[in-house]
Amino acid sequence: MQLLLSMVLALLTVASSAMAQSPAADVVRDLAPSGMLRAAINFGNGVLAQKGEGGVPRGVSVDLATELARRLGVPVAFVPYEAAGKVFEGAKSGEWDIGFMAIEPVRAAEIAFTAPYVVIEGTYMVRQDSPFRDVDDVDKPGVKIAVGLGSAYDLYLTRTIQHAKILRVKTGGGTAMIEMFVGDHLDVAAGVRQQLDAYAKDHPEMRVMPGHFQEIAQAMGMPRVEGQKRDAGAKYLAAFVEEMKASGFVADALKRSGQVAQVAPPAAK
Incomplete structure (x- = not known):
């Protein structure tokens, strides 16, 4: 049974x-x-x-x-x-x-x-000599932020940034905003933490901020x-x-x- x-x-x-x-x-x-x-x-x-x-x-x-x-x-x-x-x-x-x-x-x-x-976290990468130490420091007049067009962090920053200028790269993959940030000598690159960390690891002249502006x-x-x-x-x-x-x-x-x-x-x- x-x-x-x-x-x-x-x-x-x-x-x-x-x-x-x-x-x-x-x-x-x-x-x-x-x-x-x-x-x-x-x-x-x-x-x-x-x-x-x-x-x-x-x-x-x-x-x-x-x-x-x-x-x-x-x-x-x-x-x-x-x-x-x-x-x-x-x-x-x-x-x-x-x-x-x-x-x-x-x-x-x-x-x-x-x-x-x-x-995942959306955060910023800057040069080592940048005066910005915290994500809240970035939104100031005259600051130029590189982002990928239509990305989650582009949409979020478009809603929330009040003073800084957002510059969008229209072509390329997930690192295209880094290339624009470097090539055009912009102030900040916005992106996914893991990608920014990977770039900064190979480029010691860069650093990624410890905080985040968005949880994606x-x-x-x-x-x-x-x-x-x-x-x-x-x-x-x-x-x-x-x-x-x-x-x-x-x-x-x-x-x-x-x-x-x-x-x-x-x-x-």
């Missing part, structure tokens, strides 16, 4: 697992309407994605997209971009099905975001399609992100790709 009960419980566990791995048809239709999951990969943020051997995408966003496609039972196709602003433009033109971007009010009009899965909440998202609610897909994607955080998947993916970032806390219920 005990053996029979154990067998029944095992069968129920397998069935439950199979159901969890086989989402409803409307979920698959919402997330991968073409039968293939097109995942936007932003190489402009080295915390989320990196180019491996032969330019093959790797990193936490790649791992998440691959696992989601596996659960949906569809192949995955990576749609590469060199900057977050270009990912956002791709959403509006229907180039991808899921993406990995920072949550921003401007973007939320076009993208349905999940809760964040990773939180990185989330998964679906483009909003006019006339389509796609609630089933959005609900599934939100639950997927929460499971990936709670199970340690996100933390492990960051570790595998050699990145250090804070896994976001569980979403508020």
